[in-house]
Amino acid sequence: MENNIIFGPINSRRFGMSLGIDLSPSFKQCNFDCLYCELSPAKTVNAQSKTIEVSQIITELKKHLDTKIDVITLTANGEPTLYPYLDKLIDEIDKIKNKTQTLILTNSATLVDEKVFNSLLKLDQVKLSLDAVSKNVFKKIDRPHATIDTDNIISKVIEFSKTYKGKLYIEILFVHTLNDTKDEIKKLNDVLMKLDVTRIDLGTIDRPPAYPVEGLSYKELHDISLMFNSSLPIHIASRVHAEPNNSSYTDEEIINTLDMRPLTREDIELLFDEDSKKRLEILINKGKIAKKSVSNLEFFIPHAKPLTF
Numbered sequence: 271m272e273n274n275i276i277f278g279p280i281n282s283r284r285f286g287m288s289l290g291i292d293l294s295p296s297f298k299q300c301n302f303d304c305l306y307c308e309l310s311p312a313k314t315v316n317a318q319s320k321t322i323e324v325s326q327i328i329t330e331l332k333k334h335l336d337t338k339i340d341v342i343t344l345t346a347n348g349e350p351t352l353y354p355y356l357d358k359l360i361d362e363i364d365k366i367k368n369k370t371q372t373l374i375l376t377n378s379a380t381l382v383d384e385k386v387f388n389s390l391l392k393l394d395q396v397k398l399s400l401d402a403v404s405k406n407v408f409k410k411i412d413r414p415h416a417t418i419d420t421d422n423i424i425s426k427v428i429e430f431s432k433t434y435k436g437k438l439y440i441e442i443l444f445v446h447t448l449n450d451t452k453d454e455i456k457k458l459n460d461v462l463m464k465l466d467v468t469r470i471d472l473g474t475i476d477r478p479p480a481y482p483v484e485g486l487s488y489k490e491l492h493d494i495s496l497m498f499n500s501s502l503p504i505h506i507a508s509r510v511h512a513e514p515n516n517s518s519y520t521d522e523e524i525i526n527t528l529d530m531r532p533l534t535r536e537d538i539e540l541l542f543d544e545d546s547k548k549r550l551e552i553l554i555n556k557g558k559i560a561k562k563s564v565s566n567l568e569f570f571i572p573h574a575k576p577l578t579f
């Protein structure tokens with residue numbers, strides 16, 4: 271009997287009050303062996319060898335589910351979509367969740383499996399990871415199981431975004447010298463422009479990684495965010511390596527910066543000096559800058575900018 275299936279609730283900035291379900295509570299079972307994984311390195315698998323019963327998960331979930339929970343998050347020590355009874359589990363959760371949303375955090379590889387693709391369509395929110403487009407970069411960072419063809423993953427991510435009706439998030443995790451090159455960012459941008467998504471989170475290594483790789487600073491992530499098309503709903507999600515930048519911005523620079531990339535209050539705290547923050551407040555009061563909420567996060571945007579996300 272596993273008693274560590276449910277964890278949390280955790281108040282997540284990006285997803286709200288989240289109750290987690292670990293679909294591989296005993297040990298890591300993953301079809302990737304990412305360099306940046308916060309779990310120990312492990313041989314990749316394309317199926318779970320140890321599984322838990324749906325009834326056991328539902329029994330545990332019922333004990334912890336209450337009205338304060340915003341999302342039930344399906345996750346795992348590894349890849350949650352390798353759980354063989356995922357479809358049945360989603361159906362059973364739907365029967366008891368009331369207004370609580372369902373969310374899965376997946377590395378996207380199993381979208382090539384029609385059964386998994388269709389199961390994920392039933393969820394209220396889906397977060398797909400997409401670290402690279404080039405085959406060699408993808409393989410270097412995510413170290414996928416030998417049976418996985420990365421080209422197929424990209425086309426399935428595009429297809430999923432066109433079919434899915436819920437809130438779709440994409441997460442790109444940047445690793446120094448691997449996927450932070452101009453060439454790879456351009457390729458990622460080209461794919462992102464084909465997607466219909468709620469939000470794109472840019473992250474980096476926030477916890478000790480499985481292998482000796484380096485993350486990026488907040489400033490580097492911000493510079494990368496400016497290399498993506500300004501119509502994309504990009505959010506810088508990692509703040510562990512954030513050092514206050516304290517830069518001075520004129521009124522015009524504030525409007526231009528927010529025109530290129532809408533920023534959250536936390537971004538402003540890191541990037542702007544005190545005088546610039548005051549100038550921003552005056553621009554808000556004058557109606558030149560507006561606030562826009564995008565699923566749990568509030569962004570500042572120039573008032574005249576068309577609301578593309």
Ligand code: SF4
Nearest residue numbers: 300302303304307348
């Ligand atoms: S997909 Fe997630 S669990 Fe699997 S190796 Fe990568 S980071 Fe770790």
